[in-house]
Amino acid sequence: MKKNRDFNEKLASLIRTIRLVSNFTQSYVAAKMRISNTAYHDLETGKTLLTPKRIEQVAEVFEIPFEALIRFNTTFIINSILQRQGIGDKNDYETRIARLEERNQELVSILKIAVQSGPLNE
Incomplete structure (x- = not known):
């Protein structure tokens, strides 16, 4: 159980970092996911368990493959964000x-x- 909680907290932290680097607000991401701001805040702070469905929604919003998120492939994620922002x-x-x-x-x-x-x- 602790292992799942640690994974959830690390993934939530990564999602927050991705959002900040992407220059997205919590409200924007929540709206794209069709959830409340509070629900998104709880997701990003690790208070809510990240289900595969939620992870997939997050991946879609940030245009990052599901696998890159769950494997914490930060190099790929950073390159994806930079390319999306036109930086390369x-x-x-x-x-x-x-x-x-x-x-x-x-x-x-x-x-x-x-x-x-x-x-x-x-």
Whole structure:
């Protein structure tokens, strides 16, 4: 029984994280699932047992395979969310961050040179 409760609490926590990363409100997800806000809140906080039917509903709302949820396949889940948001997969996202960091360093170097050169003549 404790094992089921632990699984339920971990899955509920994962669902909450997915909702937050997806920028969905509890009200939005509850409406998509056709349940009350309170029922969804109880589901997300682990107060309500997650049945296979409820897990399937959650998977549909977040456009994530049922199996990815119950197996806690977070890499797949994150990539799915990023793709849905038009960001690309995790590796693409990390590449973009690296490029932005490189560009930031270039701009810092340019600013340092400008400061060392002194005021610009008008």
